[in-house]
Amino acid sequence: MRWFSLFCAIFSTASSVDVRAARTRRGAAGCAGVQMEMVFLADGSSSVSQVSFDLMKKWIADFVDKFDVSQTATRVSVVQFTDNVSDRNGFGFPLSGQAARVKSDLANLRYMTGNTHAGNALRYVKNNVLSRARKSASKVLIVLTDGVSQDEIEKAASDLIGDKVLVFSVGIGNSVDANELEKIAGLPEYVFKTANYNALTGITDTLYNKLCSSLKSDNCISSVKQDLSFIVDSSSSITISDYQKLKTWMKSIIEKLEIGDNASRVSILQFSGQSARPQGRWINPVLTFDRSTSKEAVIGAIDGMKKLNGDTCIGEALDYFYRNMFTSQAGQRSDVEQRVIVMTDGKRNCPAEIAKPAELIRAQEAEIYAIGIGHQCGYGENHNCYDRQELHEIASKPADKYVFEINNFDQLILKRIGILGDVCQEAECPDIFADIVFVVDSSGSIGPKRFDYMKNWVKSIAASFKVGENFARFSVVQYTKTAKTVVDFQTLGCKNRRYLL
Structure with a gap:
């Protein structure tokens, strides 16, 4: 379910709004409008196993489904590494904005086996994959590994960060090195760990939200004075x-x-x-x-x-x-x-x-x-x-x-x-995806003046959101002994927020 918020002047269980009308998220609203090159650097070493590699493939495919894969939005690449690195010959694929091709290439990805040389792989991504990035596109790298690198990674990771690549490291299992994962990602909040490959699904939403919120800040253009x-x-x-x-x-x-x-x-x-x-x-x-x-x-x-x-x-x-x-x-x-x-x-x-x-x-x-x-x-x-x-x-x-x-x-x-x-402040109508309900006390004890204060407060909250089917929707419920819905969930443009109350 989408995020559902309830703003109450005084909370009452007598609300007449039908919360079942709250919507589920459709599409990639969190990263909507962001032009991105997204690279997955996947560990294909012998410690992974074919079964676990297949689980990793499925997780990558499901994660990619959350984005608008196209030539004008998100392009995707998978690079597999052991002591060799490849984005060709079925072991990976170069940046592509063709959604059907990406899905097919992921399904047919082959498992390499070998040792774990993450430093060499990071250099390969910088010099051979992201060197072909579109100038206007954000660059994102998601590294998945279940072991410790057998070569030096610090300078290679630093060079990527210096090129303004947003790097996330995902450590799988008990054999990973937490310090190494942080060196790869640069910041602890960009490090994710799971108990095993089956547990990758547990980080999907958190990683997606972190990625999109970071890109949203990094891609704003502020005209604020x-x-x-x-x-x-x-x-x-x-x-x-x-x-x-x-x-x-x-x-x-x-x-x-x-x-x-x-x-x-x-x-x-x-x-x-x-x-x-x-x-x-x-x-x-x-x-x-x-x-x-x-x-x-x-x-x-x-x-x-x-x-x-x-x-x-x-x-x-x-x-x-x-x-x-x-x-x-x-x-x-x-x-x-x-x-x-x-x-x-x-x-x-x-x-x-x-x-x-x-x-x-x-x-x-x-x-x-x-x-x-x-x-x-x-x-x-x-x-x-x-x-x-x-x-x-x-x-x-x-x-x-x-x-x-x-x-x-x-x-x-x-x-x-x-x-x-x-x-770089948010726009006047931030594009949060939410259903918001105001439950407003309208009893005689409020009085006309205080009720006007409350109305103005509701309007000021609504004025800070972008309103629409893929953004925020509002409902207002007034109550005394009984409750009635004054404004039901409906698609309102930013200009129509004045109809609230």
């Missing part, structure tokens, strides 16, 4: 390769925004520092709001950033930002949403405090995200680690929304998805 700021660490502890990943991460967010006076504007401050010289080349205002006139201007400013080296003067950077960049003179707008993203891989080692300037920024109704990369400092540890307390001093509340602690810069690239959920 906001001022978005990056305050990023450029100290000596960051390597050149990680610094490039930092820039890739920033650009991946900018690419999802419309930039201009009537949309988003951007400011960028990079910092390192030296306690004796907290300004000058140690704090570099890369871009101010008034100079972020186009997406090309912002991307160009990021491309032109040079690594600074030095200490980690977070407090000085926040203070400089507040006094010199978070001002109307620098183009900051008082009538739009304010979001600030602060990234560091280190603990403060300069004199200025963090809490006060962060508080001043938040007092301007700015949301601050704080990202710590690497590992939390242990007792007496002061170098090459971040301080969790400092992240909490910087960030808005609640911490579970605004504080990110991640292991490496590959995960930073992936975490753009979580941040984009806020930075």
Whole structure:
């Protein structure tokens, strides 16, 4: 059944709405409209067995059925790996948008047998399969394995993530290595484990929903009016390769925004520092709001950033930002949403405090995200680690929304998805698939004024949804001693939500 929601001013079992009218999901609404290249990297090693391989084939086929397979939407490939890798000769197939062909090729997939070389397989997918991806398409890789790789996987996985491939790893049985699965996927929330091949069906909906929600965030183009700021660490502890990943991460967010006076504007401050010289080349205002006139201007400013080296003067950077960049003179707008993203891989080692300037920024109704990369400092540890307390001093509340602690810069690239959920806001009518019922008290104790308040609240909730047969539908039930349906489930366009109550 589809998600069924019940919003009640006061809940009553006397509802006259027929909930049996709630609908079941049809089609691939969760990933509707997303252009995607979806690759399955399937373990064909000798530990799998023919019976288990057939179960894996069936699961892949059932999972693919949830998507719109076509040349303009989702294209599918299966790559099988042992110590060899193949997407040909019946052991796999290259990217295809022909639904009937995909179904036939899956049914006829042959089992290879051999050893488990996942690293080689990941490189093959990057260089031989996803190299043929459509430029406008999202890239998704689902890795299924029941063992531990016999070759190195970390760099191969990192290279895929650096190419903005969304990777999910599925470990089957008791012989998998949880750390290896996370290295492949990049984030623990992209790792799935099952007891055996029969249990694969138990992860289908969760994996589907995670995949679609991640792609939805990653494919939004936001025209919301906001001022978005990056305050990023450029100290000596960051390597050149990680610094490039930092820039890739920033650009991946900018690419999802419309930039201009009537949309988003951007400011960028990079910092390192030296306690004796907290300004000058140690704090570099890369871009101010008034100079972020186009997406090309912002991307160009990021491309032109040079690594600074030095200490980690977070407090000085926040203070400089507040006094010199978070001002109307620098183009900051008082009538739009304010979001600030602060990234560091280190603990403060300069004199200025963090809490006060962060508080001043938040007092301007700015949301601050704080990202710590690497590992939390242990007792007496002061170098090459971040301080969790400092992240909490910087960030808005609640911490579970605004504080990110991640292991490496590959995960930073992936975490753009979580941040984009806020930075790239949902449209006015989000395309959630739901039947929503309001059960409204209409007794004499309510009074006309409070009833109007309740009506307006119902309308405000409805106004945030996209309404239609494949989206949200509404019903309203009023009750006193008896109940009556005022609005029954029906297909209403967004413009017709005014008929609710």
